[in-house]
Amino acid sequence: MAGAWRGTWQLPVLERKTINEQYIKHNALYHYYEYEESEEPGISLLAKSMCGRHMQNVNDFESIESGQILQFPAIACKKCFEKWKREFYIGS
Numbered sequence: 001m002a003g004a005w006r007g008t009w010q011l012p013v014l015e016r017k018t019i020n021e022q023y024i025k026h027n028a029l030y031h032y033y034e035y036e037e038s039e040e041p042g043i044s045l046l047a048k049s050m051c052g053r054h055m056q057n058v059n060d061f062e063s064i065e066s067g068q069i070l071q072f073p074a075i076a077c078k079k080c081f082e083k084w085k086r087e088f089y090i091g092s
């Protein structure tokens with residue numbers, strides 16, 4: 001059975017393949033990643049950002065609350081923020 005769709009705000013984590021290191025750009029923005037919830041615990045959840053620019057395993061990295069994005073929209077990807085607001089945010 002398929003799980004419910006979830007989403008979370010995260011910074012895109014990039015990889016330097018040559019030295020096998022993960023990093024986040026200093027000017028990175030938060031993107032809204034969507035994924036299908038799994039009923040098996042510990043499974044990696046590959047999620048795609050709403051803007052379509054990034055993919056990552058959301059259970060490997062830290063998320064922030066939507067409230068923080070609403071308070072400081074400048075820290076979020078503009079495309080993700082606009083789409084997220086249209087789909088999920090009911091308010092002024």
Ligand SMILES: [Zn+2]
Pocket residue numbers: 030031032049050051052053077078079080081
């Ligand atoms: Zn985005």
